[in-house]
Amino acid sequence: xxxxxxxxxxxxxxxxxxxxxxxxxxxxxxxxxxxxxxxxxxxxxxxxxxxxxxxxxxxxxxxxxxxxxxxxxxxxxxxxxxxxxxxxxxxxxxxxxxxxxxxxxxxxxxxxxxxxxxxxxxxxxxxxxxxxxxxxxxxxxxxxxxxxxxxxxxxxxxxxxxxxxxxxxxxxxxxxxxxxxxxxxxxxxxxxxxxxxxxxxxxxxxxxxxxxxxxxxxxxxxxxxxxxxxxxxxxxxxxxxxxxxxxxxxxxxxxxxxxxxxxxxxxxxxxxxxxxxxxxxxxxxxxxxxxxxxxxxxxxxxxxxxxxxxxxxxxxxxxxxxxxxxxxxxxxxxxxxxxxxxxxxxxxxxxxxxxxxxxxxxxxxxxxxxxxxxxxxxxxxxxxxxxxxxxxxxxxxxxxxxxxxxxxxxxxxxxxxxxxxxxxxxxxxxxxxxxxxxxxxxxxxxxxxxxxxxxxxxxxxxxxxxxxxxxxxxxxxxxxxxxxxxxxxxxxxxxxxxxxxxxxxxxxxxxxxxxxxxxxxxxxxxxxxxxxxxxxxxxxxxxxxxxxxxxxxxxxxxxxxxxxxxxxxxxxxxxxxxxxxxxxxxx
Numbered sequence: 193x194x195x196x197x198x199x200x201x202x203x204x205x206x207x208x209x210x211x212x213x214x215x216x217x218x219x220x221x222x223x224x225x226x227x228x229x230x231x232x233x234x235x236x237x238x239x240x241x242x243x244x245x246x247x248x249x250x251x252x253x254x255x256x257x258x259x260x261x262x263x264x265x266x267x268x269x270x271x272x273x274x275x276x277x278x279x280x281x282x283x284x285x286x287x288x289x290x291x292x293x294x295x296x297x298x299x300x301x302x303x304x305x306x307x308x309x310x311x312x313x314x315x316x317x318x319x320x321x322x323x324x325x326x327x328x329x330x331x332x333x334x335x336x337x338x339x340x341x342x343x344x345x346x347x348x349x350x351x352x353x354x355x356x357x358x359x360x361x362x363x364x365x366x367x368x369x370x371x372x373x374x375x376x377x378x379x380x381x382x383x384x385x386x387x388x389x390x391x392x393x394x395x396x397x398x399x400x401x402x403x404x405x406x407x408x409x410x411x412x413x414x415x416x417x418x419x420x421x422x423x424x425x426x427x428x429x430x431x432x433x434x435x436x437x438x439x440x441x442x443x444x445x446x447x448x449x450x451x452x453x454x455x456x457x458x459x460x461x462x463x464x465x466x467x468x469x470x471x472x473x474x475x476x477x478x479x480x481x482x483x484x485x486x487x488x489x490x491x492x493x494x495x496x497x498x499x500x501x502x503x504x505x506x507x508x509x510x511x512x513x514x515x516x517x518x519x520x521x522x523x524x525x526x527x528x529x530x531x532x533x534x535x536x537x538x539x540x541x542x543x544x545x546x547x548x549x550x551x552x553x554x555x556x557x558x559x560x561x562x563x564x565x566x567x568x569x570x571x572x573x574x575x576x577x578x579x580x581x582x583x584x585x586x587x588x589x590x591x592x593x594x595x596x597x598x599x600x601x602x603x604x605x606x607x608x609x610x611x612x613x614x615x616x617x618x619x620x621x622x623x624x625x626x627x628x629x630x631x632x633x634x635x636x637x638x639x640x641x642x643x644x645x646x647x648x649x650x651x652x653x654x655x656x657x658x659x660x661x662x663x664x665x666x667x668x669x670x671x672x673x674x675x676x677x678x679x680x681x682x683x684x685x686x687x688x689x690x691x692x693x694x695x696x697x698x699x700x701x702x703x704x705x706x707x708x709x710x711x712x713x714x715x716x717x718x719x720x721x722x723x724x725x726x727x728x729x730x731x732x733x734x735x736x737x738x739x740x741x742x743x744x745x746x747x748x749x750x751x752x753x754x755x756x757x758x759x760x761x762x763x764x765x766x767x768x769x770x771x772x773x774x775x776x777x778x779x
Contacts, residue, residue, distance in 0.1 A: 243692075244664035245764075246756045247656040248293040248630075248703060249749040250595070252620040256285065256628035258420070258536060260320040261292075261604040261615040262330075264365045268693035270604070271365045272615060272628065273302055273319040273332070281305050283316040284334065286366060290695035291663040292606065292613060293630045294703045302332055302367045303360055309371035312336025315355060318420040318536065318600070321365065329473045332360040332369040335419035335435075338376075345380075346415045352397065353440040357421040357433075361473035372467075372476050379433075379461060379479050381416040382487045382497035388414045389443045389452065398521065398529050400452035404445045407452060414441055416459070416500070420600070423463065423477075424539040424574060427548060431463040432574050433477070434503060434552075436535035444507060446518070453518050455532040457505035458554060460575060461498070501575045504554060506532050509569075509580045513588075514556040516563035533557060536600030539574065542635060542646075549645050550574055553586075553614070555599035562589045562596040562622045566614075570645045581641050587616070587631070587650040594654055595629070596622050603633060607693055608662025614650045632657070656749045663691050665758035666767045668706065668744050675716075675740065675773045677732035682719065685771060686727040687742045699726035703747045712738035716773050732775040740771040 256274035263270050270289045277285040282301025289295045302319060303310075315337035322331045335357050338345070342354035356376035360369035387410040389400050401407040418435035425431055439456040446453045462480040479498060486499025506514055520528040536555040541548050550571045557563040567584030571577060589596040601616025614633040617626040632651040639647045669688045677683055687706035689697040697704050708718050708728035715736040719729040730740060744767040745753040756767045 243661075243760065244659060244666065244756060244758055245754070246659045246664065246666070246746050247748070247754075248291075248659055248746065249656050250629045250631070250654045251703065251747075251749075252618070252624075252627040252629070252654075253702065254287060254295050254297065254628040255625050256287065257617050257626040258318045258600040259287075259615050259617055259628055260318075260538075260602050262321045262323060262365060263604060263607075264323060265325070267365070268607070268691065268695040269365075271321065273321055274617075274628070275317050275319065276626065278302070284319040284332075287628065288366070288698070290691045290693075290697045292604065292615070292660045294698050294701045295628060296698035296700055298366055300368070303334070303369050303371075307360075307371050309374040311341070311358060311371070311375045312338050313340065315353075315419075320422060320602075322423060322425075323365065324468060327469070327471045327473070328363060329471075330362045330365050330369070331468075331473075332362065332367075333421045333423060334358055334360070335421060336376075346417065351417075351441075353417045353438045355417040355419050355438055357418065357435065359467070359476055372474060377433075377477050377479075380496040380498045381418065381437075381459065381461070381500040382413065383416055384413050384487050384489050384497065386414050386442070387412060388441065390441050396526075398526060400443045400454070402451070404452075407443065407445065415497075417441070418459070420535045420537065422538050422602075426574050427541050427543065429465075430574070431465055431468065431477075432460050432539075433463050433479070434458060434460045434537050434539065436533075436537070439529075439531050439533060444505075446507075448510075449518060451530065453506075453532055454529050455506060455534075457534050458503040458537050458552075459500040460503050461500050462575075503537075503576055504534055504552070504569055504578050504580070506534065509578075511567065511580055511584055513565065513567070513585050516557040516561065520558075531558070533559075535559075538602040540603045544637075544646070548572075551645075551648055552578060553601070553603075553648075556585070559597065559599060559626075562619075564597040564599045565589070566599050566601070566616070566650065568648050570641065570643060579643060581647070583641075583647070586648060587614070587652055590652055593652065594620050595652055596620070597626065598629070598652065601629075606660035606662050607691065610661040613660065654749065662693070665692055665760075665765075666690065666697075666744060666756060668742060668767050668769045670740075670742055670769050670771045673771065675730060675771060677716070677730070677773075677775050678778045679732050679734055679775060682729055682731045684727050684729050685740060685742070687744075687769070688726075689744050689767070700724070705745050705747070705753060706742050707745055707753075709741045709743065710738060710773070711741075712736065715775050716740070730773065735775050735777045737775075738773045740773050741768055742771065743768045 255277040257276040259272045272287040274285040278301030284302035286298045287295040317335045319334045342351040343349040362369040389407045389410045417438040420436040422434045439454045443452040467475040467477045483499040488497040553568045565585035565588035569578040569580045596619045598618040612633040634649045635646040637646045705725035715738040744756045
């Protein structure tokens with residue numbers, strides 16, 4: 193075991209010891225659909241029939257990147273938060289859905305760009321939102337870069353990636369969120385064993401030393417920039433902050449390739465919970481005191497040098513699929529660095545047979561390329577040791593279904609908690625911007641990995657798939673509920689479709705629509721030029737009585753629409769509403 197392996201093992205052991213010593217309980221409350229989600233976590237809920245013939249398909253219509261999905265019990269809606277596609281003057285687009293598969297974009301975004309406490313200047317990435325049902329507060333954590341603080345935070349004014357994570361708060365999942373403080377979370381992770389080879393490199397910072405011996409002449413120690421924050425609320429009540437250590441200033445010697453590769457990898461630190469329980473939402477998260485200055489090895493530094501736990505990297509668990517970009521320097525004529533990435537993590541606790549297994553998904557390779565994909569690892573403790581699944585990646589590009597650059601998503605349960613999904617970004621072709629996808633995530637108990645754990649599968653699809661369990665039965669209403677007109681007059685009738693939990697479906701999304709049929713077109717007819725999927729325009733023709741039937745339909749992957757039917761034991765009920773129509777004589 194070489195020196196780096198010993199340091200790696202020691203840090204893992206330190207992290208487990210601190211967690212075992214006990215930290216304040218967090219009360220993870222409303223991170224999903226309540227007790228139903230708890231049933232999924234335990235493996236008890238298996239999901240029943242969908243209760244409908246309704247399907248959906250990933251049509252890649254919504255632009256989104258690094259999505260994080262929250263189920264909000266108060267509104268019975270899902271909210272997805274995206275790095276990209278916010279309106280001007282905002283950071284982080286917000287999407288809302290009643291069914292987890294058909295989304296509508298909300299105006300604005302999550303975080304106002306002119307927030308008075310804003311400390312970042314760009315690279316606003318990877319938002320996640322957590323809801324505490326006891327206080328009613330929603331917390332937004334995100335990454336950003338602060339060039340103005342590069343020297344103060346990292347020691348060098350020319351530090352290229354001075355990234356940290358901030359926290360904002362709101363009373364609504366739709367925002368706006370406001371930064372709690374005029375600065376990021378107070379964590380100063382420091383790697384005392386890293387030879388900072390950037391200090392002996394050229395000004396372009398792209399070509400590292402040619403030999404390990406040369407690299408080890410560089411000074412020891414560096415502060416770690418980090419992105420892609422994810423807070424895990426463990427079953428024990430302990431909170432953990434997982435982040436991706438920026439690849440920048442993390443050159444790792446690859447003995448197989450005989451050269452340096454600049455790598456991002458996953459690190460973590462336990463958090464205290466005062467911020468979570470503050471009813472005013474004015475407390476910033478803080479790290480477990482045992483990690484404060486844990487990596488200070490001399491008394492000469494006035495700045496903190498905090499500890500961290502290595503969660504995942506390439507060198508200690510090598511998988512060939514993560515090597516898509518290790519020769520980019522030569523391939524691009526020196527434009528790109530030779531790099532590896534492990535980022536965009538999310539963690540899930542699965543309790544089966546009295547024990548808990550932790551699953552951590554992560555993304556690897558360059559997000560801008562088709563080779564971006566998702567793997568996972570398992571552990572018996574949130575701080576590891578973690579072991580990657582030998583069958584990785586479990587989500588990757590698939591030209592046959594038209595899905596590329598798949599990655600950076602998270603776990604979320606269906607409305608009734610009976611199923612799990614992985615909401616992530618991808619591209620319908622290699623050159624377009626990132627889009628929003630929803631795919632089934634399954635723990636396959638019939639097949640086990642090398643550690644005896646159920647294999648995690650993500651079922652990538654652009655074909656018709658059943659809507660998530662618990663969405664149906666649907667109901668449809670009309671406004672007005674009855675129509676009275678004179679000949680020649682017109683009336684717009686607007687429909688509303690709701691899920692079993694009363695959330696309004698996004699009828700502005702082309703995957704959903706309501707169509708109209710009139711019983712006697714000689715009395716009244718539909719204006720063929722009207723209708724936006726949620727309404728129809730009725731025109732009176734002559735005195736008499738008739739009816740307008742509004743029918744809920746969903747689009748199919750092959751084109752066209754199908755009427756939606758609620759199903760149950762021995763019955764099938766079309767999702768329709770009938771509006772009486774009376775045309776009265778003029779005068």
